[in-house]
Amino acid sequence: MAKPPTTRDAVIPLLAEAFREHGYQGTSMAILQDATGLGRGSLYHFFPGGKEEMAAAVLADIRAWFDERVFSPLRSASTGAEEARQGVDTMFDEVRTYFRSGRRVCLPGVFAIGRERDKFDDAVRGYFAEWVDTLTAALGAAGSSEPRSRALQLIAAVQGGIVLARALDDPDVFDTVIDSARAPIDL
Amino acid sequence: MAKPPTTRDAVIPLLAEAFREHGYQGTSMAILQDATGLGRGSLYHFFPGGKEEMAAAVLADIRAWFDERVFSPLRSASTGAEEARQGVDTMFDEVRTYFRSGRRVCLPGVFAIGRERDKFDDAVRGYFAEWVDTLTAALGAAGSSEPRSRALQLIAAVQGGIVLARALDDPDVFDTVIDSARAPIDL
DNA sequence: GTCTATAAAGCGATAGAC
DNA sequence: GTCTATCGCTTTATAGAC
Numbered sequence: 001m002a003k004p005p006t007t008r009d010a011v012i013p014l015l016a017e018a019f020r021e022h023g024y025q026g027t028s029m030a031i032l033q034d035a036t037g038l039g040r041g042s043l044y045h046f047f048p049g050g051k052e053e054m055a056a057a058v059l060a061d062i063r064a065w066f067d068e069r070v071f072s073p074l075r076s077a078s079t080g081a082e083e084a085r086q087g088v089d090t091m092f093d094e095v096r097t098y099f100r101s102g103r104r105v106c107l108p109g110v111f112a113i114g115r116e117r118d119k120f121d122d123a124v125r126g127y128f129a130e131w132v133d134t135l136t137a138a139l140g141a142a143g144s145s146e147p148r149s150r151a152l153q154l155i156a157a158v159q160g161g162i163v164l165a166r167a168l169d170d171p172d173v174f175d176t177v178i179d180s181a182r183a184p185i186d187l
Numbered sequence: 188m189a190k191p192p193t194t195r196d197a198v199i200p201l202l203a204e205a206f207r208e209h210g211y212q213g214t215s216m217a218i219l220q221d222a223t224g225l226g227r228g229s230l231y232h233f234f235p236g237g238k239e240e241m242a243a244a245v246l247a248d249i250r251a252w253f254d255e256r257v258f259s260p261l262r263s264a265s266t267g268a269e270e271a272r273q274g275v276d277t278m279f280d281e282v283r284t285y286f287r288s289g290r291r292v293c294l295p296g297v298f299a300i301g302r303e304r305d306k307f308d309d310a311v312r313g314y315f316a317e318w319v320d321t322l323t324a325a326l327g328a329a330g331s332s333e334p335r336s337r338a339l340q341l342i343a344a345v346q347g348g349i350v351l352a353r354a355l356d357d358p359d360v361f362d363t364v365i366d367s368a369r370a371p372i373d374l
Numbered sequence: 375g376t377c378t379a380t381a382a383a384g385c386g387a388t389a390g391a392c
Numbered sequence: 393g394t395c396t397a398t399c400g401c402t403t404t405a406t407a408g409a410c
Contacts, residue, residue: 006375023301025212029404039377040405046375050404105300112354113292113300114210128354146367152351152360153367157340160347164339167299167315173339180333180340184371193393216386226395227387233393237387377410385402392395 004037008046008057011036016058020105024055024116052119059123062107066127069094074134077141084142091135092178095158102165102174109159131155157181191224195233195244198223203245207292211242211303239306246310249294253314256281261321264328271329278322279365282345289352289361296346318342344368 005011018035019027032043032054047053070091077087099106108127111120132151139147161177192198205222206214219230219241234240257278264274286293295314298307319338326334348364 004376021302023210023212025210026302028402030402041378042376044405108354109350110300112350113297115208115213117353124354125356128351132355149363149367152364153344156344156347156351156364156368158347159350160343160345163296163299163346163350164315164343166304167295167311168319169312176336177339177343180336181343181368191394215384217384228389228396229394231387375410377408379407379409381404381406383403383405386400388399389397390395391397392393 004042011038011043011046012057012061015054016061016107019055019058020107020110023110024051024114027051055116056120056123059108059111059120059127063123063127065098066131069098071130071134074138078134078137079141081142084138087138088135088142091138092182096175096178099158099162099174101171102162103171105162105166106159109162128155154181191229198225198230198233199244199248202241203248203294206242206245207294207297210297211238211301214238242303243307243310246295246298246307246314250310250314252285253318256285258317258321261325265321265324266328268329271325274325275322275329278325279369283362283365286345286349286361288358289349290358292349292353293346296349315342341368 005014014036015032018031021027022031029040029043029051032051033039036043043054044050047057049056073090074087077083098104108124111117112124112128117124132148132155135151135154136148139150144150157177157180161174164177165171165174192201201223202219205218208214209218216227216230216238219238220226223230230241231237234244236243260277261274264270285291295311298304298311299315304311319335319342322338322341323335326337331337344364344367348361351364352358352361
């Protein structure tokens with residue numbers, strides 16, 4: 001919008017926010033220009049594949065962020081019971097901040113329920129598969145009896161919490177959903 | 188597609204499936220023609236407001252279905268504890284069948300996380316608000332200590348289960364998520 | 375690298391014949 | 393009531409000047 005960035009990497013977060021706000025189909029090149037402050041020519045210079053390459057780059061960037069801030073900590077937390085519990089705690093802290101209690105959508109989640117799922121199949125599935133796998137491992141290390149079911153339930157609570165908080169236009173709903181899902185055994 | 192229907196009411200379910208498969212923005216008039224077997228002229232005859240009126244009619248139809256099959260039973264089940272439990276049971280049966288374990292998306296949910304939320308604000312909010320209210324009442328009657336939090340959690344499990352089942356391309360995930368969410372107290 | 379101009383296709387919506 | 397033809401606009405993508 002304001003200051004035109006000069007590197008491909010600096011552009012990606014701006015593209016990401018545009019895709020999150022308008023969805024894949026709803027995001028036009030004109031919107032992408034406004035969001036980045038760049039002209040058509042510059043965008044196609046950085047992303048010759050156009051809109052599809054931009055969305056793919058955004059998904060890769062999101063994946064990298066979660067790898068570093070969520071998945072990797074969960075993985076390395078799976079050594080002992082106490083570390084595992086703390087790994088899950090920090091996951092929810094990161095996630096709550098990242099999604100801003102549902103004010104910000106999960107782009108892989110949005111793509112999952114739309115036609116974009118086909119086009120970005122690997123990225124969408126990979127994102128959620130790694131989340132499930134790493135959280136399952138952490139929950140198992142923390143002593144959960146059915147770690148995979150519990151991991152699916154908690155991740156679904158995050159995704160459903162986003163949907164519900166936005167539908168009701170009430171961010172508190174997101175926090176309530178997460179807290180309720182965690183409550184029974186605090187794992 | 189196959190047989191062109193002749194009444195407005197008969198067209199709506201076909202439109203609904205098209206919107207569910209392609210999203211609001213992704214559903215073009217050409218797709219709507221294919222889905223209904225009707226020409227442009229006929230569609231505009233039934234829905235002078237075009238695409239927006241069609242989507243509004245679909246949302247109203249979905250709302251009516253849930254009113255009859257889910258919300259109304261939940262409301263009338265809120266008289267006694269045992270009826271309330273059974274009302275919640277039938278809700279999950281209806282929902283599991285309706286969403287086909289995540290193979291079918293929830294259109295109000297899809298609209299909630301997209302830009303369509305603004306245009307169909309009342310319909311989206313009304314659908315989820317009534318779901319939350321009626322389920323809260325039933326859970327309260329069934330003896331739940333925090334019925335509203337629990338209602339939000341269970342509805343979020345449905346929405347998140349759809350997202351996750353589609354992302355992982357595994358309908359079993361939907362059922363696992365629902366069962367896990369219900370497990371702790373079976374309410 | 376960044377821009378504007380423009381091509382080629384698809385969009386929603388309308389008009390008018392039947 | 394249903395159709396086809398078409399308008400006017402927006403879309404993605406490309407070309408070429410600077």
